[in-house]
Amino acid sequence: MVKRKRALGGALTLAVAVGVAVGVSAGNDVLRRDAATVTAAGSTAAESTGAAGHARLRELLQRLTTVDGGPGALVEVRNRRGSSVLTSGVADVKSHAPVRRDSRFRIGSMTKPFVATVVLQLVGEHRVVLDAPVERYLPGVVRGHGNDGRVITVRQLLQHTSGLPDVLTYLSPQEILKDPLAHHDTRDLVNIALAHPPTFKPGHGWRYSNTNYLLAGMLIENVTGHPYGEEIRRRIITPLGLRETYVPGDASAIPGPHPRGYVRPGEDAPLMDITAINPSIAGPAGEMISSGTDLNRFLGALVRGRLLRPAQLREMMRTRPTGNPDGRAYGLGLESRPLPCGGLYWGHGGNIFGYETAGGATVDGRQATVMVNLDPGGSDAQDEDMKAAVQTALCEARPAS
Structure with missing residues (x-):
């Protein structure tokens, strides 16, 4: 899911005041000392990224774990010749354990490309029609306060052009943190969102709304008769061998090696440990867990046509502008951005309490994923430095000309 970091600051301060903190760090000076070392781990091909690229990536990772305030960070870069992993900082601010190269993170809205892929597979199987009304698949669900599933299409859900209000606008973070395992x-x-009017007429604007993907998950279940997570496992996780990727449902634990997840309640405040949370608060909009290795494998397979038929992949990659000055455009659960070295990359980002992820892939076989164990509470530069790390990694992973 996508959260507004500044807005959450005050809410999280309130959460601390009412005694919600799960754990607290020993202090920011410890973080800065431990983050100063950036290590390369498990490179399977030294030529995967050039020396200059690794130097720039190390610089960006160090920024993420010092200036930007994150405890730990990881980037995995992959091309056809192999992969390499760089880490910085700590996985646990108490033990000072380093970030492992095979770490799992909560991936937030990086869940959305998985959900969109399943919906588009159903389109390819003629079980869903992209431009059919949502009402056909979820009768009577989208109703009230000007919201109407009879005039909103499946495509508009996946592309955030439905105008449906974002549920996150109306959720109280302090209430979530009072009982993080609920x-x-x-x-x-969905009903919380639909108690409010739409932000625009369907098809007449673009605005990111997590409500769209809550509904997309419900649509998958109604069409297939199985929970959306089961369909993701059957159609994506198992065929690609994603051994570090999970749809956890109500499970609050992260399986396998993982860093602790932290939020910073306010500027210069100690960190709160929010590793254990029931991710059903995000559901199909952002509940999944994965690793840099698995996300790179997934994104590479997706953009190179291993998961969708050509017609459905073209629809996924048919983008519309979002108004972002960096050229970001949104397709169906997948966004494109221009690379500074030329061309486009395809990917997504994701935030959920304790973790932030950004990843992308090119159609010629390059992938990069960056992960940090802090959200919200990083500096305003955290998002930009993560995006810069993805772009640097992809540019330096270009095949030699």
């Missing part, structure tokens, strides 16, 4: 029903989350 179950949240997807239909209840």
Whole structure:
């Protein structure tokens, strides 16, 4: 899911005041000392990225774990010749354990490309029609306050052109943090959003809304008769051998090696440990867990046509501008951005309490994923430095001319 970091600062301060903190760091000076070392781990091909690229990546990772305030960070870069992993900082601010190269993170809205891929597979199987109304698949669900599933299409859900209000606008972070292990029903989350009017007429604007993907997950379940997570496992995780990727449901633990996840309640405040949380608060909009290795494999397979038929992949990559000055454009659960070295890359980002992820892939076989164990509470530069790390990695992983 995508959160507004500045807005959450005050809410999280309130959460601390009412005694919600799960754990607290020993202090920012410890973080800065431990983050100063950036290590390369497990490179399977030294030529995967050039020396200059690794130097720039090390600089960006060090920024993420010092200036930007994150405890730890990881980047995995992959091309056809192999992969390499760089890490910085710590996985645990108490033990000072380093970030492992095979770490799992909560990936937030990076869940959305998985959900969109399943919906588009159903389109390829003639079980869903992209430009059919949502009402056909979720009768009576999208109703009230000007929201109407009879005039919103499946395509508009996946592309954030539905105009449906974003549930995150109406969720109180302090209430979530009072009981971080509570179950949240997807239909209840949708109803919270639908109690408010749409932001624009369907098809007449673009605005990111997590409500769209809560509904997309419900659509998958109604069409297939199985939970959306089961369909992701059957159609994507198992065929690609993604051994470090999970759709956790109500499970609050992260399987396998993982860094602790932290939030910073306010500027210069100690960190809160929010590793254990029931991710049903995000559901199909952002609950998944994965690793840099698995996300690179998934994105590479997706953009190179291993998961979708050509017609559906073309629809996924048919973008519309978002108004972002960096040239970001949004397709169906997948966004494109221009690379500084030329061309485009395809990917997504994701935020959820404790973790932030950004990743991208090119159609010629390059992938890069960056992960940090802090959200919200990093500096305003954290997002930009993560994007810069993805772009640097992809540019330096270009095949030799």
